[in-house]
Amino acid sequence: MTDAVRTHGLFKRYGQQIAVAEVDLVVPAGSFAGLVGPNGAGKTTTLSMITGLLRPDGGTAEVDGLHVWRDQVEVKARIGVLPEGLRLFERLSGRELLLYNGRLRGIPKAEVEQRAGELLAVMDLTAAADKLVIDYSTGMRKKIGLAAALLHNPSVLFLDEPFEGVDPVSANTLTEVLRRFTASGSTVIFSSHVMDLVERLCDWVSVMSAGQIVAQGPLADVRGGRSLNQAFLELVGGSPQDGETGLTWLGAKPRA
Amino acid sequence: MNTVTLFARLKLRLLAGNLRGDLQRKLGFIFTLVAATGLAAVGFFLMSLLRFAPPDVASELAVLAFSVFLFGWMTVPLLVFGLDDTLDPAKLALFPLRTGRLAVGMFTASVTGVWPAAMLIVTFGALVGLASSAGGWLLGVPAVLVQFALCVVASRLITTSLSSALRTRRGRDVLAVAALLVVVLTQLPNLVLNSGFGDPAALLHRMTDVLRWTPPGMLAHAIADGGPAGLAEIVFVALLVAVLAWLWIKALNRALVTPDVSTQAASVRRERGLADRFLPDGPLAAVVTKELKYIRREPRSRVGWFSAAVVTLVLAFSMRNLGVGAGLPILLTSAGALMIALQSGNAFGIDGRSLWMNAVAFGSERGLIIDLAGRHLANAMIAVPLLTVVGVAAGLLTGSPGSILPAVLAGWGALGIGLGVGSVTSVVLPYTVPERMNAFTGAAPGQGGVAAASSLGATAGIALLILPFVVPLLFGLYWVCVAAPFYGLLVETLGRRLAAKIGFPRTPELLMAISKPT
Numbered sequence A: 001m002t003d004a005v006r007t008h009g010l011f012k013r014y015g016q017q018i019a020v021a022e023v024d025l026v027v028p029a030g031s032f033a034g035l036v037g038p039n040g041a042g043k044t045t046t047l048s049m050i051t052g053l054l055r056p057d058g059g060t061a062e063v064d065g066l067h068v069w070r071d072q073v074e075v076k077a078r079i080g081v082l083p084e085g086l087r088l089f090e091r092l093s094g095r096e097l098l099l100y101n102g103r104l105r106g107i108p109k110a111e112v113e114q115r116a117g118e119l120l121a122v123m124d125l126t127a128a129a130d131k132l133v134i135d136y137s138t139g140m141r142k143k144i145g146l147a148a149a150l151l152h153n154p155s156v157l158f159l160d161e162p163f164e165g166v167d168p169v170s171a172n173t174l175t176e177v178l179r180r181f182t183a184s185g186s187t188v189i190f191s192s193h194v195m196d197l198v199e200r201l202c203d204w205v206s207v208m209s210a211g212q213i214v215a216q217g218p219l220a221d222v223r224g225g226r227s228l229n230q231a232f233l234e235l236v237g238g239s240p241q242d243g244e245t246g247l248t249w250l251g252a253k254p255r256a
Numbered sequence B: 001m002n003t004v005t006l007f008a009r010l011k012l013r014l015l016a017g018n019l020r021g022d023l024q025r026k027l028g029f030i031f032t033l034v035a036a037t038g039l040a041a042v043g044f045f046l047m048s049l050l051r052f053a054p055p056d057v058a059s060e061l062a063v064l065a066f067s068v069f070l071f072g073w074m075t076v077p078l079l080v081f082g083l084d085d086t087l088d089p090a091k092l093a094l095f096p097l098r099t100g101r102l103a104v105g106m107f108t109a110s111v112t113g114v115w116p117a118a119m120l121i122v123t124f125g126a127l128v129g130l131a132s133s134a135g136g137w138l139l140g141v142p143a144v145l146v147q148f149a150l151c152v153v154a155s156r157l158i159t160t161s162l163s164s165a166l167r168t169r170r171g172r173d174v175l176a177v178a179a180l181l182v183v184v185l186t187q188l189p190n191l192v193l194n195s196g197f198g199d200p201a202a203l204l205h206r207m208t209d210v211l212r213w214t215p216p217g218m219l220a221h222a223i224a225d226g227g228p229a230g231l232a233e234i235v236f237v238a239l240l241v242a243v244l245a246w247l248w249i250k251a252l253n254r255a256l257v258t259p260d261v262s263t264q265a266a267s268v269r270r271e272r273g274l275a276d277r278f279l280p281d282g283p284l285a286a287v288v289t290k291e292l293k294y295i296r297r298e299p300r301s302r303v304g305w306f307s308a309a310v311v312t313l314v315l316a317f318s319m320r321n322l323g324v325g326a327g328l329p330i331l332l333t334s335a336g337a338l339m340i341a342l343q344s345g346n347a348f349g350i351d352g353r354s355l356w357m358n359a360v361a362f363g364s365e366r367g368l369i370i371d372l373a374g375r376h377l378a379n380a381m382i383a384v385p386l387l388t389v390v391g392v393a394a395g396l397l398t399g400s401p402g403s404i405l406p407a408v409l410a411g412w413g414a415l416g417i418g419l420g421v422g423s424v425t426s427v428v429l430p431y432t433v434p435e436r437m438n439a440f441t442g443a444a445p446g447q448g449g450v451a452a453a454s455s456l457g458a459t460a461g462i463a464l465l466i467l468p469f470v471v472p473l474l475f476g477l478y479w480v481c482v483a484a485p486f487y488g489l490l491v492e493t494l495g496r497r498l499a500a501k502i503g504f505p506r507t508p509e510l511l512m513a514i515s516k517p518t
Helices: A043-050 A072-078 A094-104 A109-122 A138-150 A168-183 A195-201 A219-223 A228-236 B002-019 B023-052 B055-079 B099-111 B114-130 B134-166 B169-194 B200-211 B215-225 B228-257 B283-297 B299-319 B325-346 B352-359 B365-397 B401-428 B448-474 B478-503 B507-514
Strands: A003-014 A017-023 A026-028 A032-036 A058-063 A079-082 A156-160 A187-192 A204-209 A212-218
Touching (some): A017 A043, A026 A204, A032 A195, A094 B283, A138 A156, A168 A187, A195 A228, A204 A219, A204 A228, A212 A219, B002 B099, B299 B365, B325 B401, B325 B448
Antiparallel strands (some): A204 A212
16 A cells, blocks of 8 residues: 655755754555644644645655656645645635635536535535635634635645634534545545644654654554653653743732 | 834844845845935935025925925825835734834834935935025924924824724725825826926926925925024924824824724625636636636725726826827827736735645646636736727727727737736746735835836836837837737737746745735
8 A cells, every 4th residue: 555645855944944854754545644743843844845835945755656746737636735824715705715726626617516515514604605705714714725625535635733723613523524534545634733632533643843753653653552642742852840940930929 | 212222123123034035035125225225316416406506496396396205205105015114003012012102113113214214315415405504504404304204204194094994804995995096196296297387487386386385395495594484494394293293193092902893794696607608617717707706806906906097097188288199099098908917917916825725726837827817818808898998988089080999909919918928027026915905015024126126027028028019109100000919919828828837836936925924
């Protein structure tokens, strides 16, 4: 079985700062994979480079065995992307956004309309379908973004912080859709800080820290009997003691 | 004093930070620096030349210049790309700063920069040009400084009081009208000059008779006067500046605490789509449909279209007296076409960060070609009928119906040339168009130079490509216009293909350039 995603020595620097240092990310096909790491670990940069939105300074990335920067036509047809920040075409309504996205990829209009209708229904967005995206809440934007990413039936889905700022109800909808998607043999890779969520959803985990992969494998192996949160803190070297030194002024009542 | 140095350093740090690690921005900044230095030197020189003019003419010219400076400070930041890199007061709202201190800081930040320094030098040129007595020299320095303060405070007052309105979505729609008024106002002198006042000296005299009593006019007069009257004038304007500053602080106060109340969402009509009626189903139809919606719904596109229309209209009135006769409709229609096409000089700017959606869908150059074609087609669907109307109306109003056909054909041709050149500048010199037109900037901070280079490049490219038609037209050979639409189509096609060839491999860089923080 080929891996859904395999990078080799992926490298990116911004000026003096090295954002991603020789990352070898591996995600087997059909897995529900979590990419975890502290802020600034290079998760977004890595995902952007694999999806062709950011040019790497070195190394290669493959999706389904295809070279991301050489076989762009095939790769782009196979991947669905939900980037960070989630800027969408704000002046289109949710339905128009899905129609535009699908037709841009050459899917016939009638087919797109049917898929868009079903996706809107599943995402519980039917009532808001004809409102402009600019007026959507964060949760709605994540959902319409996910719908747009799923519209052309990709085989690998890249999601950057899909659950950030999303209310529990919308988060539940998102996870249900994603579970169904992976059950059909497709691959999901998402980045997150929320260890509980990763532990609950994923069967494969890659841990990034300071631009490098520090652990990678099936969830049980990475966890090694601990909770994922515990394992994560040990891997990325978070301070075990709770900051007793310094900060003595914090919480002290000012004397009158 | 502390506040002053702090904010001056903050502004310089921001300017420097914007330049870090991006060659294009550095070049843009160097371009700005050279332009500003040139302006300062030439302006100072010209102003000091007033010394050799007869005293009354010199004084009148200085009155006019000072008034124009003030008007420029009030309007140029609203119109021209990237000259106004000032701080957004909202970013400082949460710091425990008294509004007075904040105002001092914001004032410092607005005078710290390349263009303000250049303008200060030019204004000092008036001192050299006008001061004739010891009193003139003595009063001149405060007069120049007060003039500079007047310009800065008036400019800040306008942008701040409008910025609070512009935070709301509805406010941004009002901007469409506001920007139009400014466009009309800038054309006013043009109109006055062209409506045949005859003798320029008499015209100058009549204009300065009025302008002399405006605040900038009083300051210019004070330098020339150099006596007690001059002193009184300076004191009066200084008080006026203080009042304006107080108003500005009030406006700042309001801007900082007024919330955005624009989230009441309305549904849009579901429509079948005009483009689908005549285009085959596919990506092209999708792009055209989206673009037509954007032209209608996006305030920034609306402003562009409306101002193109208004400028054309104003041009029509001001060219009426130029004596071009039968050539006027041709000139006018082509100018209108270029105004419309110039909007596409940064075609991806309005999409901004959302362009990733296109980037992940396009696997080859073909995608970009279709995207540009769709944008051009949507543009032409509005521009072609509009230009036809302009050509017919101009032909009928000038009483030369014979020139209607060449005018309309020339307009279509010019549109094609503009779109072709614009697609190349869109990929070579892309820049971010700010989402919130808060301070009316046309580009993200630090990208002003890129924006200016882009529009200069587009203008130069268009001028070069239009030459084969200008020359025969100058000799009255109107029949060449028959070839114009075909030539325009050719340029559009070649430009689009060239743009895709350059642009597709640069997709990541293009995305970066148009999604800078604003």
